[in-house]
Amino acid sequence: MAKPPVQPLTGQELIAKVNSMKDADKKEKAKACGYFTYTKNGQERVNVVKFQNALIKAIGFDLEGNEEAPSRGRAPTYKVSVHSNGNLLIGAAYTKKMNLKPGDEFDIKISGNTIKLERVEPE
Numbered sequence: 001m002a003k004p005p006v007q008p009l010t011g012q013e014l015i016a017k018v019n020s021m022k023d024a025d026k027k028e029k030a031k032a033c034g035y036f037t038y039t040k041n042g043q044e045r046v047n048v049v050k051f052q053n054a055l056i057k058a059i060g061f062d063l064e065g066n067e068e069a070p071s072r073g074r075a076p077t078y079k080v081s082v083h084s085n086g087n088l089l090i091g092a093a094y095t096k097k098m099n100l101k102p103g104d105e106f107d108i109k110i111s112g113n114t115i116k117l118e119r120v121e122p123e
Helices: 011-020 026-033 049-056 092-097
Strands: 036-038 045-048 105-111 116-118
Touching: 011 026, 011 049, 026 045, 026 049
Parallel strands: none
Antiparallel strands: 036 045, 105 116
16 A cells, blocks of 8 residues: 655755754655655655755756856866966856956955955946
8 A cells, every 4th residue: 555655855944954964874864855755565765866856956056957058168167377478367157157248347456375356346
């Protein structure tokens, strides 16, 4: 006899439950969060993949690819190097992520070995 399905946790409830079970393994966490079903024979089946996908969605990562991806080039690594000519280039992936437009201006602040760019607001 099949048992009624359990409503699995989602969103912030899911995150809170997982955070409260730090010492449990992923199968135990999935079950505790409601990611299990019963087979026709009444055996319990834990669905770890659905649990992990729900957790990824709850933390705000889009697996469906609905976020606009760069049309070409490499994914941003958040590291840059000084070129042989002494220039420091910030790639299009970063400027696109910040919605920068041609002509946007920045002040360059240098402190120790840190370079900080501060946007100059148009007057």
